[in-house]
Amino acid sequence: DGGITQSPKYLFRKEGQNVTLSCEQNLNHDAMYWYRQDPGQGLRLIYYSQIVNDFQKGDIAEGYSVSREKKESFPLTVTSAQKNPTAFYLCASSGWGRGEKLFFGSGTQLSVL
Amino acid sequence: QQQVKQSPQSLIVQKGGIPIINCAYENTAFDYFPWYQQFPGKGPALLIAIRPDVSEKKEGRFTISFNKSAKQFSLHIMDSQPGDSATYFCAAIKNTGNQFYFGTGTSLTVIP
Numbered sequence: 001d002g003g004i005t006q007s008p009k010y011l012f013r014k015e016g017q018n019v020t021l022s023c024e025q026n027l028n029h030d031a032m033y034w035y036r037q038d039p040g041q042g043l044r045l046i047y048y049s050q051i052v053n054d055f056q057k058g059d060i061a062e063g064y065s066v067s068r069e070k071k072e073s074f075p076l077t078v079t080s081a082q083k084n085p086t087a088f089y090l091c092a093s094s095g096w097g098r099g100e101k102l103f104f105g106s107g108t109q110l111s112v113l
Numbered sequence: 114q115q116q117v118k119q120s121p122q123s124l125i126v127q128k129g130g131i132p133i134i135n136c137a138y139e140n141t142a143f144d145y146f147p148w149y150q151q152f153p154g155k156g157p158a159l160l161i162a163i164r165p166d167v168s169e170k171k172e173g174r175f176t177i178s179f180n181k182s183a184k185q186f187s188l189h190i191m192d193s194q195p196g197d198s199a200t201y202f203c204a205a206i207k208n209t210g211n212q213f214y215f216g217t218g219t220s221l222t223v224i225p
Contacts (some may be wrong), residue, residue, distance in 0.1 A: 004156075005132055018159075021176055031211050033213075040217065040218075041155075041217060042119070042203065042216055042217035042218045043215040043218075044204060045212070046215075051212075054130050083163045090156050090157070092156075096211055101147075101159050101162075102147070102149075102159065102211075102213055103159075104149075104156030104158065105156050106154075106156050107154070107155065108154055109154075
């Protein structure tokens with residue numbers, strides 16, 4: 001089955017801890033994205049990547065880091081600098097071109113202990 | 114600042130009703146306008162999309178109306194069903210690339 005796999009589905013973070021959210025796609029998409037979803041605020045872009053070994057900050061990148069060492073993988077690390085990390089995190093991918101469809105994973109719910 | 118403004122935040126209709134969700138934008142560089150449907154605990158999924166060279170697009174019970182001069186577009190759900198209860202997001206994409214700008218979402222509840 002082609003698609004985007006996010007893991008884990010639920011994640012708990014202790015104070016001062018870094019945590020990494022996994023995102024893997026087998027759609028052969030060039031572009032990958034991380035969004036944060038909070039109630040009433042829609043989807044806010046954290047980071048995106050158009051090609052391997054390159055990525056760009058989105059609107060709310062502070063306190064987050066990413067890597068893109070493989071086309072299929074785009075992990076997101078929520079660092080201890082992110083003081084309000086509790087949210088639903090969505091990974092997405094698309095081809096790179098006009099009007100390419102955006103495909104989403106099933107999300108990771110991150111909560112602070 | 115919110116590039117795409119969406120309203121209402123929530124909507125409750127009876128089964129068979131026609132909920133309408135509205136979105137507005139300012140940037141004339143946007144040239145692709147998709148709508149996404151999201152069920153609780155799941156990622157959004159593409160529902161229907163439109164380009165500004167047409168004023169309306171229908172796919173099954175879902176219709177997008179597009180008003181280029183007013184920079185507004187809306188989603189209509191005909192003969193709504195309880196299974197349509199979900200959160201709906203509008204989005205806009207610039208003609209220069211693949212950065213998606215999302216509205217804040219509308220939570221739709223269809224009462225049986």
